[in-house]
Amino acid sequence: MFSRSLRVLGARANRRALSACYLRTRCLSTTLNSQAEPVTNHNVPVGESIPAQSSVMPIYLDAQATTPLDPRVLDAMMPYMTENYGNPHSRTHKYGWETEKAVDIAREQIANLIGAHPKEIIFTSGATESNNTSIKGVARFYKGKKNHIITSQTEHKCILDSCRVLQEEGFEVTYLPVNKGGIIDLNELKAAIRPTTALVSIMAVNNEIGVIQDLKEIGKICHENRVFFHTDGAQAAGKIPLNVNDMNIDLMSISGHKLYGPKGVGALYVRRRPRVRLEPIITGGGQERGIRSGTVPSSLVVGMGAAAALSARELDYDYQHISKLSRRLVDGIQSRVSHVVRNGDPNHIYPGCVNLSFSFVEGESLLMALKNVALSSGSACTSASLEPSYVLRALGAEDDMAHSSIRFGLGRFTTESEVDYVVDNVQAHVNRLRDMSPLWEMHQEGIDIKSIQWSQH
Amino acid sequence: MSAVFTRSAALIRPQLQRLRSPHSPFSPASLLAVFGVQSLRLPCASSRLSHHRQTAAAAAFTTSAIRAKNVTVTFIEPDGNEVKATGEEGTNLMELAHENDVDLEGACEGACACSTCHVILPDSIYDSLPEPSDEENDMLDLAFGLTDTSRLGCQVLLSPEMEGMRIKLPSATRNFYVDGAKPSHH
Numbered sequence: 190m191f192s193r194s195l196r197v198l199g200a201r202a203n204r205r206a207l208s209a210c211y212l213r214t215r216c217l218s219t220t221l222n223s224q225a226e227p228v229t230n231h232n233v234p235v236g237e238s239i240p241a242q243s244s245v246m247p248i249y250l251d252a253q254a255t256t257p258l259d260p261r262v263l264d265a266m267m268p269y270m271t272e273n274y275g276n277p278h279s280r281t282h283k284y285g286w287e288t289e290k291a292v293d294i295a296r297e298q299i300a301n302l303i304g305a306h307p308k309e310i311i312f313t314s315g316a317t318e319s320n321n322t323s324i325k326g327v328a329r330f331y332k333g334k335k336n337h338i339i340t341s342q343t344e345h346k347c348i349l350d351s352c353r354v355l356q357e358e359g360f361e362v363t364y365l366p367v368n369k370g371g372i373i374d375l376n377e378l379k380a381a382i383r384p385t386t387a388l389v390s391i392m393a394v395n396n397e398i399g400v401i402q403d404l405k406e407i408g409k410i411c412h413e414n415r416v417f418f419h420t421d422g423a424q425a426a427g428k429i430p431l432n433v434n435d436m437n438i439d440l441m442s443i444s445g446h447k448l449y450g451p452k453g454v455g456a457l458y459v460r461r462r463p464r465v466r467l468e469p470i471i472t473g474g475g476q477e478r479g480i481r482s483g484t485v486p487s488s489l490v491v492g493m494g495a496a497a498a499l500s501a502r503e504l505d506y507d508y509q510h511i512s513k514l515s516r517r518l519v520d521g522i523q524s525r526v527s528h529v530v531r532n533g534d535p536n537h538i539y540p541g542c543v544n545l546s547f548s549f550v551e552g553e554s555l556l557m558a559l560k561n562v563a564l565s566s567g568s569a570c571t572s573a574s575l576e577p578s579y580v581l582r583a584l585g586a587e588d589d590m591a592h593s594s595i596r597f598g599l600g601r602f603t604t605e606s607e608v609d610y611v612v613d614n615v616q617a618h619v620n621r622l623r624d625m626s627p628l629w630e631m632h633q634e635g636i637d638i639k640s641i642q643w644s645q646h
Numbered sequence: 647m648s649a650v651f652t653r654s655a656a657l658i659r660p661q662l663q664r665l666r667s668p669h670s671p672f673s674p675a676s677l678l679a680v681f682g683v684q685s686l687r688l689p690c691a692s693s694r695l696s697h698h699r700q701t702a703a704a705a706a707f708t709t710s711a712i713r714a715k716n717v718t719v720t721f722i723e724p725d726g727n728e729v730k731a732t733g734e735e736g737t738n739l740m741e742l743a744h745e746n747d748v749d750l751e752g753a754c755e756g757a758c759a760c761s762t763c764h765v766i767l768p769d770s771i772y773d774s775l776p777e778p779s780d781e782e783n784d785m786l787d788l789a790f791g792l793t794d795t796s797r798l799g800c801q802v803l804l805s806p807e808m809e810g811m812r813i814k815l816p817s818a819t820r821n822f823y824v825d826g827a828k829p830s831h832h
Contacts (some may be wrong), residue, residue: 308784331794464783466794475820479788 247563248607252447252598253396253424253542254565258492259449259601265495266451269488277487278476288487295494299456302497303422303441304432311457311477312485312493316423317347318471319442319457320390322481323419324351326467327388327440328360335387341365341373342583343400344392345421352390365391369585370534371400379410388417393425393441397580397596398533399542401429408437417465423447423455427500428508428539433458439465443497445489449601450496454489457481507601508540514599514608515540521612526619532584532594543597546581546590549629550622555595558618562611565596717804721748724817735806739765739799739813750815751829756800758782761789762821762829763799766814772797774807791816 249257269291275284277292293307300307313319328338340352342364352362363381365373373391382389389411394401404420411418418437423444425431433441438458445454459465459480473482500507523529528548547555552566581591597611623629628638718732721743731746740763743750751762758781767775772795778786782801786792796816821829 330792334794461780461783466787466792468792475788478784 247561248610249563250597250599250603250607250611251563251565252600252603253399253596254598255446255452256449256600257602258451259496259499261499262450262492262495266488266492269491273487275487277485278474291491292485292487295490295497298494298498298501299443300458302426302431302501303443303458304434305458306461308478309458309461311459311480312490313455313457313481314453315455316345316421316442316444316447317455318481319444319455320345320347320421321351322457322470323440323442323459323467324348324388324390325355325470326480327417327419327465328355329358329468330466331387332360335385337361337363337383337386338388338390339363339365339378339381339386339416340390341367341392341402343367343371343395343397343580344390345396345423348390348392348421367583368534370537371395371398371532371580371584372534372537373402373407375403375406375410378407379414382410382414382416386414386416388419388440390419390421392421392423393431394422394429394539394542395533395580396424396542397578398544398584399424399539400533401425401537401539403537404431404436404438411439412437424539424542427497427504428541430504433460445493445496448493448496448500450493451489454486454493456493503601510601511599511603512540514603514605515543517605518543518597518599518608518612519545521608522615525612525616530590532581532586541599543599544581544594545597546586546594547619548590548593549626549632550593550619552593552595554622555593555615555618558622559611559614562614565598566594715806717806717809719804719808719811719813721746721750722812722814723749724815733804735804737804739763739802739804741800742804743799748815749828750799751819751821752800753821753829758785758798758801760820761785761798762819764789764792764796764816764819765799765802766793766816767795767797767802768812769795771808771811775802788820789816790818790820 269288273284273287273291275282275286275288277285277288279285279288292312296307296310296312300310311319311322313322324338328336336359338352338355338360340348340362349364352360352364356362365377365381367373378389389407391402391404391407393404408418417439419440420436420438420442422431422441424447426441426443427448431438431441433439439460441458443456443458445456446452457480459467459478467480469480469482471481471483472479476482476485519531522545523531526547530546530548532544532546533542546552556564556566577588577591578594581594582588586594599608631641632638715735716732717735718730719739719742721729721731723729729746729748731742731748733742733745737745738756740750740752740756742748743763744752750765752760753762754760756763758779764786775797778797778801782798785798786796789796799813823829
C-alpha cells in the first residue's frame with residue numbers, strides 16, 4: 190500500500206505527504222489491490238472527473254469545517270476506548286481513578302495551550318455547547334442587574350442564535366458592524382458598552398474569512414469597563430498564540446475537531462479570578478464545577494488533550510508551513526486568474542483560511558467543477574441553505590461577490606503538490622466558466638454591470 | 647433528653663462537636679459554654695478545635711465574651727416563614743441558624759466542603775464583606791439557586807453592621823430532597 194502511495198505522489202513525497210496519504214488511503218488498502226483502478230497522477234489536472242463510486246477521496250482543503258485526526262491523537266485515545274473504560278467520576282475503584290487521572294492530564298494540556306489554570310477548563314460536547322453555555326449562562330445569571338450583550342455581525346451562528354434567543358427573553362443585544370476587512374471598530378465597541386452590559390463576545394479567528402480580531406485591545410476595554418469578555422476560540426486555539434491573562438479573556442470556547450482532535454468534544458475556559466458565574470444549561474450531578482453535568486467522555490477528552498499538547502508544541506512550525514502554502518495558493522491564483530478578490534484584511538488574517546471571490550463565476554458551480562478538491566463556499570453550517578454568507582454581507586460584499594466566494598482551508602497535513610494541483614485546476618475551471626458567462630462577456634465589452642437594469646420575471 | 651434540657655442541649659450540641667469533648671455533657675468546657683461564655687470563632691475550621699480547647703477554659707478569665715455584642719438578623723425560609731435570630735458577634739450564620747432551628751443544613755459542619763449552608767445576603771452587606779476565598783467560591787459554584795450575592799453561611803461571621811439583616815435561604819440545596827424530606831439535624 191505504501192509503495193502505491195509513493196508512486197501516486199511522485200518521488201518528491203515527503204514525510205507529511207506520506208502521513209497525509211496514509212490518512213486518505215489507509216481505508217482503501219482492502220479495495221486497491223482487488224480492483225486495480227487507474228492511479229491518478231495528482232500533478233496533472235485531470236480532464237475527466239473521477240466517477241462518484243470511486244473510492245479515491247478528493248484533496249482535503251476544508252480545514253475550517255473539520256480537521257483529520259492526527260495519528261498521534263488516535264494513539265493517545267486508544268487505551269481509553271479499549272481497556273481503560275472506567276467512568277472518571279467513579280471514586281471507588283481503579284478504573285475510575287485511572288480515567289480521572291487521564292482526564293486531569295488532558296485538562297492541564299488544554300489549560301497550557303491558552304495560559305489558563307487547569308481548574309478553569311470545563312469539558313463540553315463542542316464549541317457550540319461552550320458558546321451556548323457562556324452566552325446564555327452569563328446573561329441569565331446576571332439577569333437582575335445587567336441585560337445587555339455586545340457581539341459582532343460576523344460571529345458563528347451558534348453565538349448569533351444564542352443572542353437572538355436571549356432577545357426573546359428580554360435582553361438587549363448590540364451587533365457591532367465590521368469594516369471592509371472584517372475587523373470591528375474599537376471605538377464603536379467602547380461607545381456600545383453601557384453600565385448594564387453583561388458580556389462582550391467577539392470571536393478570535395473568523396471561520397469564514399480567517400480574520401483575527403485584536404483580542405488584547407478588546408480585552409483591555411472590557412476589563413476597564415468591568416464587562417466579561419468571551420471569545421469563540423474554535424478556529425484560533427492551537428493555531429495562533431493565545432493567553433487568557435494577557436488578553437483579559439474571561440471565557441473562551443475551544444473545539445476539539447478543529448485541533449486535529451476527535452469530534453464531539455470541546456472545552457470552555459471560565460475564569461476563576463475574578464470569578465465568572467454562570468447559570469448552567471445542562472444540570473445534573475454537578476460535574477465540571479456544576480457548569481456542565483454529565484459523565485466526561487474520557488476517550489474524547491484524552492484525545493483533545495493530546496491534540497492540544499501537540500498543537501502547543503508545533504504551533505510555530507505549523508504556522509510557518511501553512512503560511513508558506515497559503516502564499517503559494519494565493520499568489521498562484523492571483524497571478525494566473527484575473528478579478529480575484531481576497532475577503533478579509535490581509536494584515537490581520539490567519540493564513541490557513543483563504544476566502545477568495547471570483548468575479549463573474551458562481552461559487553457553487555466552481556465548487557462542483559473542482560470535484561477532486563474538497564472545498565467550501567461560505568461556511569459548512571450554511572451549506573444546506575441558499576442564504577449567501579452573512580459574514581461576506583457584513584464585509585460589504587455585494588450579493589454577486591458573496592455568491593462567488595470559495596473558502597480554501599489549509600491544514601497541518603496539506604502538501605505543496607496538493608496546493609499546486611488546486612491552483613492549476615482553479616485556473617482551468619474559472620477560465621472555462623468565464624467563457625460561458627454572459628456577464629464576463631459584457632464586462633469584456635466594457636459594459637458596466639452595475640448600470641444594467643435587470644428586468645424582473 | 648427531657649424538654650427542660652432541650653434548650654441547653656441545643657446550645658451544647660454544636661459546641662460538643664467542635665470541642666470533641668467526652669460524651670458527658672458536663673465537662674468543664676461545655677458547662678462554661680452553656681452559661682453563654684463563648685469564645686470568638688475563627689473562619690478557618692481546622693484551627694477551631696485547638697483554639698476552643700484553649701479559649702473555652704480561659705474564657706472565664708477574659709472579659710471579651712461579656713463585651714461581645716448581640717446581633718439580631720432575620721432568616722427568610724423558602725416557604726416565606728421568617729425567623730428572627732440573635733447571636734453573638736463572631737458566630738457564623740450556619741451556627742446561628744442551627745441554634746434557632748432554621749431550616750439550614752450544614753452537612754460538613756463548617757469545613758467549607760459542601761454547599762448546603764448556602765445563604766443569599768442583601769446587596770449592601772455582601773459588598774461590604776471581604777471577597778470569598780477560592781475554596782468557598784468553588785463550593786458555591788455547586789450550590790443550587792446561586793445568585794451574585796450568595797455566600798456560604800459557615801464562612802460569614804456576624805458583625806454589628808449586620809443588625810437587622812434579612813438573609814434569604816435558597817429554595818433547595820444540592821441534596822435531592824424532591825420528595826419533601828428534610829435532612830436530620832446532626
